[in-house]
Amino acid sequence: MSSKPSTSHDIAQGLSLAIxxxxxxxxTKLGEDELAEIYGVSRTVVRAALQSLSHIQLVEIRRNKGARVASPSLAEAHEVFEARELLEPRxxxxAAARANATDIAxxxxxxxDEHAALDASDPGRALYLSGLxxxxxxxxxxxxxxxxxVETLVARSSLIIALYWRHERALCEKHAHHALVxxxxxxxxxxxxxxxxxHLVDLHSALDLRERNWRAGSLKDALTQ
Incomplete structure (x- = not known):
């Protein structure tokens, strides 16, 4: 990175993009001390960034164990999308029978907003908006x-997409939502x-849901690329 971010929002954005x-x-363990050193900020700023990422389920924070990048199982990933494929079409x-002009707007x-986030290279926000x-x-x-x-399934699938997308289409194919509306x-x-x-079948198939051996590389190297 050319300059170090100084706010929790900037740090959250950097971590989200790296994920x-x-x-x-x-x-991967996200130690507050290590992140504070990498970004040149206080642990308080880092902690706020990690909390914001935990709210969108990209990070898991456990008492006395600290923060880690979330890691849903492959079985859970398949189950979540299969459940969505059953529920959401109905x-x-x-919704088509009830939608009014305000709903459509x-x-x-x-x-x-979702496409603007993608254009701004903010996939975390794009995922959030897609879920909404x-x-x-x-x-x-x-x-x-x-x-x-559905709300619970969408929250879990947003994280699964973040971790296992094969290409940007997994954030939601550009015209799929337009056609639905x-x-x-x-x-x-x-x-x-x-x-x-x-749409949901395509989204599911766009993910690379295979067993893989994740290598825990240097956190500093990952965040200073």
Missing amino acids: HEHRIAPG IARS LLERHIR FHNEIARIADQATIAGF RALADKDEAQAEALMKS
Whole structure:
């Protein structure tokens, strides 16, 4: 890096990018002292950065054990996407029957913000916004119990995407969300269901979900590239 960041936001952004680019392996220990030395800041600033990453489930913080890059199992990764493929197409069908102009405008804003984050090389925010898009569709469907399940699954899958993406398409194919919104706006229930199913299958297949031997390299080297 050409200059060291001085805020917790900058440090969180740097760590997030390193995780997404696989420069830091899942399970890597993120020691506060080491990060404070790398970035030239206090442990308090580092701790705030790690807390923000834990909120989006990229980092796990355990009492008396510190922080590590989160590492969902491959079995969990498959189960999460299989569950989404079962639930969300039906949710999309229900949303198509209920969506109003305000709902459509909100979804379109999510898409614009998501693409802006990708254009700004901020994949962590893009993942967050993509997840919100799917959660909003569940809200529009007005099925609170299922929406709660979807929200949990989306949170876990965002982390899985971050760790196992094979290429940027795994953050959500650029036009998939646009097509979904068009189907919702047209109240085309069958098309909304089919598009959501296809979208999630494509997203699942875009991940490299194979057993791999992650090598815990130098944290300093990974963050100063």
